[in-house]
Amino acid sequence: MKTIALTSVLLITVLIIYGFKKTTSQTKTDEGIQFFTGTWQQALDKAKKENKYIFLDAYASWCGPCKMMKKKTFTDKAVGEFYNKHFVCVAIDMEKPGDGSALADKYSVEAYPTLIYLQSDGKFIGKAMGFRKSKEFLEMGEQIIAKTK
Numbered sequence: 001m002k003t004i005a006l007t008s009v010l011l012i013t014v015l016i017i018y019g020f021k022k023t024t025s026q027t028k029t030d031e032g033i034q035f036f037t038g039t040w041q042q043a044l045d046k047a048k049k050e051n052k053y054i055f056l057d058a059y060a061s062w063c064g065p066c067k068m069m070k071k072k073t074f075t076d077k078a079v080g081e082f083y084n085k086h087f088v089c090v091a092i093d094m095e096k097p098g099d100g101s102a103l104a105d106k107y108s109v110e111a112y113p114t115l116i117y118l119q120s121d122g123k124f125i126g127k128a129m130g131f132r133k134s135k136e137f138l139e140m141g142e143q144i145i146a147k148t149k
Helices: 002-031 040-050 064-073 077-086 099-106 134-148
Strands: 053-059 087-093 114-118 124-129
Touching: 040 053, 040 087, 053 064, 053 099, 053 134, 064 134, 077 087, 077 134, 087 099, 114 134, 124 134
Parallel strands: 053 087
Antiparallel strands: 053 114, 114 124
């Protein structure tokens, strides 16, 4: 009987700890960039309406550096505060038919991740390729804003 009680207590403890860790990681993600989930045209419309720039994360599902940016850079609180304030942020798999492949052609995406900055009308401002840590990524966004003012 004691074995069953002890096993039950251990199981409940593990479930509580796992649930806490999951909730904590979800909170961290909520602090970062909030990516727009509509169509590309809806993102353009939103950017025009809100008078914001567009940040396009051009990624591929198999790309390790893309996954690292999603996990480390895009979840950073300071990055999220800045990018959510100034940009409509969109993440699109460039290897998917439709918007992905069309945008990959339009903006000459040749490597992943490609970080693309646009005016609200879709006019190209600049791009960078490869993984960026939070500080460097934040500085890139600040440079885009300064460059266009």
